[in-house]
Amino acid sequence: MTAVNLVLSVNGRDYRLTLDARVTLLDALREQLSLTGTKKGCDQGQCGACTVHVDGRRILSCLTLAASVEGKAITTIEGLADEGGLHPMQQAFMDHDAFQCGYCTPGQIMSAVACVTEGLAETDDDIREYMSGNLCRCAAYPNIVAAIKQARIDMQRGRS
Numbered sequence: 001m002t003a004v005n006l007v008l009s010v011n012g013r014d015y016r017l018t019l020d021a022r023v024t025l026l027d028a029l030r031e032q033l034s035l036t037g038t039k040k041g042c043d044q045g046q047c048g049a050c051t052v053h054v055d056g057r058r059i060l061s062c063l064t065l066a067a068s069v070e071g072k073a074i075t076t077i078e079g080l081a082d083e084g085g086l087h088p089m090q091q092a093f094m095d096h097d098a099f100q101c102g103y104c105t106p107g108q109i110m111s112a113v114a115c116v117t118e119g120l121a122e123t124d125d126d127i128r129e130y131m132s133g134n135l136c137r138c139a140a141y142p143n144i145v146a147a148i149k150q151a152r153i154d155m156q157r158g159r160s
């Protein structure tokens with residue numbers, strides 16, 4: 001094992017870690033930082049459950065080495081809400097019942113926020129296309145689309 005010392009900036013807080021250089025960001029978040037909101041579904045880039053933001057862009061944390069994101073701003077589902085309450089996307093998922101078991105939900109929400117901020121959620125077809133990397137075994141897809149449409153309006157009004 002090759003150990004590396006690094007500082008990860010997660011949800012506005014710096015964490016000093018010593019890790020095997022091969023550790024993924026997903027495992028570092030869950031196993032080292034106890035941030036278990038980010039889920040491990042397939043662990044091979046197929047399901048989107050592990051989606052987080054790095055410098056505002058969505059990435060699959062199971063395919064990203066922790067050492068490769070040192071110095072970048074990492075946001076997980078735990079960092080999305082602020083003192084003002086839930087993020088509009090979180091609220092919209094609740095309002096529209098956009099989950100059943102909830103396992104895919106953190107990844108869905110992180111992807112959905114990025115979709116809106118990237119301007120890729122203007123139509124239902126766009127939402128379905130740009131959210132297609134996030135699988136939901138409970139098939140809550142129609143409710144997820146409805147939630148994203150509501151949150152898009154709220155976020156564009158500047159309530160994000």
Ligand code: FES
Pocket residue numbers: 039040041042043044045046047048049050051060061062063
């Ligand atoms: S756990 Fe990363 S894409 Fe499935």
Ligand code: FES
Pocket residue numbers: 098099100101102103104105135136137138139140
């Ligand atoms: S809510 Fe169960 S997998 Fe999506």
